[in-house]
Amino acid sequence: MNTSKLLLALFRSALCCAFGLAIAGSVNAGERNAPRTASATVTMSSNPNLSGVVDLYLDGRIDAEVLGRLNTFEYLKGRNGVIVHLNSFGGSMRAGLALGRRIRELGFSTQVGVKGVSLIREEAGICESACVMLFAGGRFRLIQPDSVVGVHQFAAGDQATSQQVMADAQIFSAATINFLRDMGVSTQLFSVMAATPASAMQVLSVADQINLGLVNAGKEAAVWGIESDRGALVLKGVQSTISSTVEIQMACTARQEVSVAVMDDADGKGEVRSVELLVDGRTSAVALRQPEPMVGRTAMSDFLPGAVQLVEMQSARSVGVRLSYEGQRQSMYAIDVSAQASALMAGFVQLCHGTQKTRTVQR
The missing domain is CATH 2.60.40.1880 (Invasion associated locus B (IalB) protein)
Incomplete structure (x- = not known):
């Protein structure tokens, strides 16, 4: 098998393994709060916080359709206290970067979590792979205790040729680094992603998230x-x-x-x-x-x-x-x-x- 075919086979194998491990990981993280496997929905809480906070809940796979659902809430642009709660195994890296930038344009904040049973608090959720780009897009990025945040290399599509694999790798590497820099997140996060095979998931501790600037505790730098x-x-x-x-x-x-x-x-x-x-x-x-x-x-x-x-x-x-x-x-x-x-x-x-x-x- 020549080098190109071997590289293509490895990418396809990694994609399948990554999907399987993501599903298995969701059970360990909490079966009740496992994200939807279908295209993500974006909904607003029917019980807004008395302090004026508006809670949006994004749950499911990241794909091109989600941008339109997020834009439904464009009328909230610039309003203080709009928080997008994320619960997703990831999906399309291209869609993740676009959604992350759109969240920043709208001025929304982000947090990993799901709506709590009590309706007065949120609970831990999951944000992996492309979902982390949405998390980074938040103007203010908040920590939810016990939520799972994980990254790895992006994987090629199943129909990709070896030439497409290499081209996509270069394009998305540059796009991801520029995105993180624009969002005020350390580009060291990309190094962590690049060092983690697509068949694995590097879970980021709270300390990791703080040190990388992925979370900013609800405030920008003075x-x-x-x-x-x-x-x-x-x-x-x-x-x-x-x-x-x-x-x-x-x-x-x-x-x-x-x-x-x-x-x-x-x-x-x-x-x-x-x-x-x-x-x-x-x-x-x-x-x-x-x-x-x-x-x-x-x-x-x-x-x-x-x-x-x-x-x-x-x-x-x-x-x-x-x-x-x-x-x-x-x-x-x-x-x-x-x-x-x-x-x-x-x-x-x-x-x-x-x-x-x-x-x-x-x-």
Whole structure:
């Protein structure tokens, strides 16, 4: 048998074995939550979460037909809190990449799981092979305890020639790497896929999923930078979570004082009674420079932190505010502060009024 025929035979054998092992693996993972073997359905929960979360459930084989079913929910595009719960053995890699990109375009989040019997919580599910591309497509990617997430090499179609096998391997390798990079997932995940034969399945632990960036715990990385606002320098940090977006701006006043403004999604929560600075979960009182104004859906807290508070902010891991409303209700909004952001903050404070009251950042 020549090399081309041998390669084709191996691909076909791997495809059959992978299908058999996927079915066997589903029984071990939990017979009741085993995904459908037919083309995946996409349904919306009839009992939406009281917090405004919209739950979509995708269950079954990934193929070209699923994209149309997902597009049925296009009217939810851009809405916070739309979560697609995935339960699938995989299917077409081509369809998986297209569905992953579409999920990101719609701004939906993803989680591996199925609708729970109680209707108030989700249960563990299965997401293997091409399904992982859908998982990676989520803007916010959440962990469901005990769910199974597995990857392996993609397999050629049964009718593929040896030339098609090699061409598809090159095309899908490049497409997968670009996709993962665009989704903010480590391309090391592709290395794990490539190292796992199509006849096997590499299950990713929770630690693996975190280290590879496949899950992000419901929040994007904070972005910090120096900008110019009407000729003045402003240090700005922005971070989005599945429920809100928080922005912090540090500016230098005419009196060379550092002012801090925190913008958050506080719309509809009532009148703000008081605002406190939140540093690594600890709160301290601040005096607002003006009553907290609303700009569209965003509330802004503008205050002058004290010298000690400024020092604490520069060595913090997270900074934000805690808002107290009428009726004893509270909300907390914070943004992560990386070591690089801490250095920017320290430099900005020194630039504003020459203070030396900064700590060495050790991470």
